[in-house]
Amino acid sequence: MTGxxxxxxxxxxxxxxEKGGSGKSTSAIHIVVSLLERDYTVAIIDLxxxxxxxxxxxxxxxxxxxxxxLKLVMPEIHVLKRAEGDSIREMDQQDTANFSSLLDELKPIFDYILIDCPGSDSFLSRLAHTSADTLITPVNDSFVDVDLLAKVSPDTYKVEKLSLYSEMVWEARKIRAxxxxxxxxxxxxxxxxxALDAKNKRRVHDVLTELQKRVAFRYVPGFGExxxxxxxxPKGLTLVDFSNNKEKMTMSHVAARQEIRRLMDDLKLPGWNSLKINAAE
Ligand SMILES: Nc1ncnc2c1ncn2[C@@H]1O[C@H](COP(=O)(O)OP(=O)(O)OP(=O)(O)O)[C@@H](O)[C@H]1O
Ligand SMILES: [Mg+2]
Known part of the structure; x- marks a missing residue:
């Protein structure tokens, strides 16, 4: 297929x-397998x-x-190790060189490269953000997670000011431009x-809706608990595989698969045509 x-x-x-455990790797594998299932070639860089x-x-x-x-679709996987050196400056230079040469090697070969960042701030992670065409940030449905995007008033739930991660993305956008x-x-x-905590769910939704205009992100529904x-x-499987392997599906599996399809449509990636998969069903 032409990618x-x-x-x-x-x-x-x-x-x-930067928040650990927000669902980066879980989202990443589902996106990767969705793309592979459409015959796109995908390389992963695990940072x-x-x-x-x-x-x-x-x-x-x-x-x-x-x-x-089983014949399962597979991405090519690369783990980029942190450089070793005598000074931070030296390590940063080495990291930049290693990262750039890996990207240069993969870019002509693959349709997509997916970079999974660690749940902490690091030089490599910042560097990776500057190379993104699409940046995906999963946030847990909690104000503890929202706090890394913006400070929210405890009384009115209004956005007061941007936080660390939003500022980092702002910088990455400038560098990229x-x-x-x-x-x-x-x-x-x-x-x-x-489904249980409707009040919190609505408040987080309201804050993210307000914030998306100020920070210029697209806020989309993701995955349920x-x-x-x-x-x-442990099996390395995704819900995307389930549909093909016809394993026993519960209602929750079906709902989860719908969430993944919806996310893939919402991402609006180049070459992704939402009608195709629905027509195939
Ligand atoms: N929608 C979900 N429902 C239930 N469990 C989930 C969901 N999303 C992620 N998890 C679980 O939460 C944990 C953290 O998820 P994951 O490893 O994807 O996060 P991460 O952001 O990549 O973490 P890290 O910052 O450590 O890299 C894992 O045990 C994962 O299985
Ligand atoms: Mg992870």
């Missing part, structure tokens, strides 16, 4: 949020060289496919929304 790779330049998706959650997810997937003689006049399509998605997202890791 969106124009002029030997893969489209780069960065999944980032979390310590936990390597996404790389481990793919390793589990390879092992499971082998064990059960200077580098190649490119723009970053920033998407904030809510993760682990619960579902046990299935936690259970798939």
């Amino acid at each position: 969106p790779n124009k002029n030997n330049k893969a489209y780069t998706i960065v999944v980032g949020n 979390d060289a310590r936990q390597k959650s996404l790389a481990r997810y793919v390793e589990n997937r390879q092992a499971y496919a082998k064990q059960h003689n 200077m580098k190649d006049r490119g723009t970053i399509d920033w998407i904030v998605l809510r993760n682990r929304t619960s 579902r046990v299935i997202y936690r259970e798939l890791f």
